[in-house]
Amino acid sequence: MKSNVGTIDRILRIAIGLALIGLAVSGSIGVWGWLGLMPLAAGLVGWCPPYARFGWNTCPVKKN
Numbered sequence: 001m002k003s004n005v006g007t008i009d010r011i012l013r014i015a016i017g018l019a020l021i022g023l024a025v026s027g028s029i030g031v032w033g034w035l036g037l038m039p040l041a042a043g044l045v046g047w048c049p050p051y052a053r054f055g056w057n058t059c060p061v062k063k064n
Helices: 005-028 030-045 047-054
Strands: none
Touching: 005 047
């Protein structure tokens, strides 16, 4: 699995995922908040299945 999620993208995904999960735990938005597990996982792993499917990449290109 090649990383396809850049640093800023990862930080945003982790923050949004944690916020959604926190809202779900507190009961503010119901069970839909548990969908925050998906951006949280993608942010922690650094790989996003839809990005891979469509060929998108937010990682900076490494030049030698």
